Structures are given as C-alpha cells and as structure tokens.
Amino acid sequence: xxxxxxxxxxxxLIKRSLSRPEKASIIYRQTLKEIEKVGIDSFPIVxxxxxxxxAVITIQSNYNIENPILPKYLVGLTVRDSLLLEFxxxxxxxxxxxxxxxxxxxxxxxxxxxxxxxxxxxxxINSAAYLILPKMIAAAFFFPILGLxxxxxxxxxxYLACILGNVIPPADxxxxxxxxxxxxxxxxxxxxxxxxxxxxxxxxxxxxxxxEGGAIEVGKASTKAVVQSSILILMINLVLTRLILQ
Amino acid sequence: xxxxxxxxxxxxxxxxxxxxxxxxxxxxxxMIIGRSGSGxxxxxxxxVGLVKVDxxxxxxxxxxxxxxxxxxxxxIRKKMGMLFQGAALFDSLTVExxxxxxxxxxTEQGRAEKLDRVNFCLERVKVTSSNKLFPSELSGGMxxxxxxxxxxxxxxxxxxxxxxxxxxxxxxxxxxxxxxKELTQEFDMTTIINSHDMNSVLEIGxxxxxxxxxxxxxxxxxSEILKTDNEALNNFVFATNMARQIKRT
Numbered sequence: 001x002x003x004x005x006x007x008x009x010x011x012x013l014i015k016r017s018l019s020r021p022e023k024a025s026i027i028y029r030q031t032l033k034e035i036e037k038v039g040i041d042s043f044p045i046v047x048x049x050x051x052x053x054x055a056v057i058t059i060q061s062n063y064n065i066e067n068p069i070l071p072k073y074l075v076g077l078t079v080r081d082s083l084l085l086e087f088x089x090x091x092x093x094x095x096x097x098x099x100x101x102x103x104x105x106x107x108x109x110x111x112x113x114x115x116x117x118x119x120x121x122x123x124x125i126n127s128a129a130y131l132i133l134p135k136m137i138a139a140a141f142f143f144p145i146l147g148l149x150x151x152x153x154x155x156x157x158x159y160l161a162c163i164l165g166n167v168i169p170p171a172d173x174x175x176x177x178x179x180x181x182x183x184x185x186x187x188x189x190x191x192x193x194x195x196x197x198x199x200x201x202x203x204x205x206x207x208x209x210x211x212e213g214g215a216i217e218v219g220k221a222s223t224k225a226v227v228q229s230s231i232l233i234l235m236i237n238l239v240l241t242r243l244i245l246q
Numbered sequence: 247x248x249x250x251x252x253x254x255x256x257x258x259x260x261x262x263x264x265x266x267x268x269x270x271x272x273x274x275x276x277m278i279i280g281r282s283g284s285g286x287x288x289x290x291x292x293x294v295g296l297v298k299v300d301x302x303x304x305x306x307x308x309x310x311x312x313x314x315x316x317x318x319x320x321x322i323r324k325k326m327g328m329l330f331q332g333a334a335l336f337d338s339l340t341v342e343x344x345x346x347x348x349x350x351x352x353t354e355q356g357r358a359e360k361l362d363r364v365n366f367c368l369e370r371v372k373v374t375s376s377n378k379l380f381p382s383e384l385s386g387g388m389x390x391x392x393x394x395x396x397x398x399x400x401x402x403x404x405x406x407x408x409x410x411x412x413x414x415x416x417x418x419x420x421x422x423x424x425x426x427k428e429l430t431q432e433f434d435m436t437t438i439i440n441s442h443d444m445n446s447v448l449e450i451g452x453x454x455x456x457x458x459x460x461x462x463x464x465x466x467x468x469s470e471i472l473k474t475d476n477e478a479l480n481n482f483v484f485a486t487n488m489a490r491q492i493k494r495t
Binding site: 022023026110114115116118119121122123124125126130 | 291294295296320321322323324326328330331332334335336337347348350351352406
C-alpha cells in the first residue's frame with residue numbers, strides 16, 4: 001500500500017510541477033541556472049570517465065578477439081558500438097544519477113527542512129513548478145549533449161590507447177569506428193538519455209521535496225534518490241531497448 | 247481579520263487541534279501561546295493552508311479559505327507575509343534578492359521600482375549596507391529582520407509569525423517584537439504571532455489566545471494574563487519558582 005501511495009504522490013507532484021508557473025521568464029532564468037548545475041558542472045566527470053572507459057574497452061576488446069582470422073578493425077567497431085549502444089547512455093546516466101540525483105535530493109531536502117519550500121508556498125508560488133520544472137527541462141535538454149560528449153571522448157580514449165599503448169594500428173581503429181555505422185544508434189542512445197534525465201531529476205526531486213525531519217532524513221533521501229533512480233534506469237533501459245531495437 | 251471556526255486536526259489517534267474557534271483582529275498583534283507540542287504551530291500552519299484541517303473553517307475577511315481550490319488559495323496567500331521560525335531565507339540569494347523575490351515572482355514592476363521597494367523595506371527593518379550579503383553571513387537577528395522585510399515587501403494584509411524571537415537573546419527578541427508591532431500598526435495588518443516567550447506576550451500582545459492540549463483554553467489581553475485564575479495558563483506563565491514568588495507578592 002505504501003508503494004502505491006508513493007507512486008500516486010510522485011505523479012501528483014510531477015503534474016503540479018508541469019502546471020502553469022507564475023512567470024515564464026523566471027522559469028527560463030532558473031532553467032539556465034540549472035543547465036549550469038546539472039549539465040555544465042557534469043562535464044569533467046563525464047569526460048574523465050568516458051576517456052578511460054573508451055581506452056579500457058579498446059584494450060579488452062583487442063585481448064578478447066585476438067585471433068588471426070578476425071580483422072583488427074573489429075576492435076574499433078566493438079568500441080564504437082559499446083559506447084553508442086550502452087556506455088554513453090546508460091552507464092553515463094548511472095554516473096549522473098549519483099552526481100546530479102543526490103545533489104537535487106539534498107538541495108530540495110534542505111529547502112524543505114529549513115522551511116524555504118513552505119515560504120514559497122505561503123507567498124502564493126507554486127513551489128513544485130518553480131523548483132522542479134527547471135531541473136527537468138535542463139536535464140532533458142543537456143543530458144543528451146553529455147551523452148554525445150561521452151561518445152566522442154570515449155572514441156578518442158580508444159584512439160589514444162591505440163597510439164600510446166600500441167594496441168592495434170590507429171588506421172585499423174579508425175576504419176572499425178566507421179565500418180557499418182548506423183546513425184540510428186545515436187538516435188536510440190539519445191532517446192534513452194532523455195528518459196533517464198526525466199527519471200533522475202523527477203525521482204530525486206520527489207524524494208527531496210517530501211523530506212520530513214532533519215539532516216539525517218536529507219541524507220537518506222539523497223541515498224534513496226541514487227538507488228531508486230539507478231534501478232529505474234536499468235529497468236527502463238531494458239524496456240526501451242526491447243521497444244526501439246526490434 | 248482572520249477567523250477560524252471549529253478547527254479539528256489529528257495525526258492518527260493524536261488529536262492536535264480540538265474545536266478551536268478564534269478571531270484575529272485587524273491592526274492588532276494577536277498572539278497564540280502555549281507549551282511546546284500544544285498545537286499552536288499546527289494552528290498557524292492550518293491558517294496559512296500548509297496543514298490541511300480535518301474539519302472547520304478558516305475565513306480571511308469574508309472569504310472562506312477552506313472552501314477554495316489551490317489557485318484561489320494562492321491568490322489569498324499573495325496577500326500574506328510570513329516570518330518563519332528559522333527565517334527561511336533562500337540560501338542561494340543575497341539579502342537584496344531575497345527581499346526582491348516576491349516582487350520578481352508576483353509583480354510586473356520594473357527593476358528600479360523593485361529596488362526602491364527593497365531598499366524601503368530594508369530601511370524599515372533597520373538593515374542597511376547588507377544588500378549583497380548572503381544569509382550564511384548574517385546573524386540570527388539580522389536574518390529575522392531580512393525575513394520581515396521580505397514578508398512586508400508586497401504590502402501584505404496579513405502577517406503571520408512563527409516564533410519570531412526563538413534563538414535570539416532577550417534584548418534582540420524585544421527589538422524584533424517591537425518591529426512587528428510597529429509594522430502591524432503602520433500598515434494596519436492582521437498579525438498573528440505564535441510564541442511561548444512571555445516577554446513578547448507582555449510587550450506586544452494585544453489579544454492573546456492560550457492553546458492547551460489542542461483546545462483554546464483562555465483568551466484575553468496581554469495585561470489580563472497576569473491576573474487570570476486559569477490554572478493551566480498560570481502554570482504556563484508562572485512556570486518558574488521566581489515567577490511564582492513575584493505573583494504572590
């Protein structure tokens with residue numbers, strides 16, 4: 001019964017967040033601020049993780065398919081497809097669930113326990129629309145950019161591994177990257193990222209917005225936000241993969 | 247004027263408010279007093295609609311707040327100013343931005359006009375040259391003053407204060423109390439103050455409502471409180487041995 005209560009409350013909060021805000025210009029301004037917080041500030045982590053993972057996939061792929069019958073360019077192809085189909089969307093989303101999700105839950109949780117959300121409500125402002133909507137828009141807009149960035153940097157990471165680690169000849173790697181390329185993979189990955197963005201921001205916002213108590217509960221909400229959104233990301237990944245990649 | 251009629255609120259089996267009816271008059275400092283856990287914060291939060299009551303009516307002048315939908319309640323709230331126990335200033339905004347916030351959100355004024363209003367409100371609460379500071383850089387008393395400035399920015403008809411001098415030393419507390427009293431008279435607002443500080447009650451309480459175990463137990467003026475024979479109120483007001491000795495003499 002409790003889970004049904006939470007599901008109902010979650011959708012009611014999302015409905016309230018999507019209702020007409022007091023001033024569109026303020027929401028626009030808030031969205032720009034959120035783009036910086038949830039998007040631009042996540043650049044370094046996405047770049048670092050993607051660079052190293054791209055390099056590691058290259059080394060591992062080469063190790064696993066080291067066979068004279070198999071052409072070397074398959075390493076590039078494996079790296080490309082791994083990054084495009086799974087890593088740059090789902091794995092990056094899991095990383096962002098940790099960084100962005102916990103930050104949103106603790107920010108809103110602290111606002112709740114220090115009565116700042118109550119203050120907004122008493123002023124006659126729709127606090128859900130003011131606080132949550134800009135985060136959702138910013139993430140839905142910017143997470144795909146982070147996904148694209150991850151793809152590019154991951155491929156560069158693999159290329160660097162080829163040059164610096166002598167894994168395979170760089171020309172073979174480049175050929176593999178281009179071989180049988182389906183642009184549809186990018187559409188598929190970015191579609192998933194938009195769904196993940198909504199999941200991460202809305203779950204974290206729901207948990208933070210409804211915190212009751214003090215600092216300990218804020219911490220718990222932050223942890224729950226990461227765990228629950230990660231599980232949902234994996235579930236949605238399965239559903240979307242089944243639906244889109246038929 | 248704000249009036250509540252037959253208010254009931256319970257959490258599971260815990261009856262927090264039991265048939266509370268009271269009228270808070272315009273231009274006066276109306277105080278709700280009572281022990282911690284007596285239900286006074288729930289009463290105040292019910293009045294502003296942050297807590298949904300089980301039964302009863304809340305009237306703002308001739309408008310029944312409890313019968314309104316969310317949009318209509320928001321329009322009434324735009325006429326309210328509220329001072330929270332912890333000030334509830336927005337951490338990410340400067341003093342100036344905090345006071346300007348309701349003007350930004352709810353008016354179509356130009357920046358110069360809004361800035362004038364902000365400076366007026368800040369001068370009114372005797373805070374100058376702190377416009378660019380953040381709440382984390384302010385003392386408790388300063389935060390309360392800024393919160394009052396934000397509460398009066400939109401010229402509210404109703405001012406609600408939850409424990410305005412909690413966490414403050416008695417001297418600063420009285421300064422905040424007197425500021426609320428001055429503003430109430432100056433802007434002819436209906437002010438409700440939730441407090442358990444007897445200094446405040448005696449200093450500014452025009453009309454005092456004593457809540458005991460969720461019920462309205464006594465109502466009168468600040469001066470009448472010292473002469474009452476209501477046992478529960480006497481136990482609350484004269485809680486210390488020293489206070490009891492003073493009452494006997």
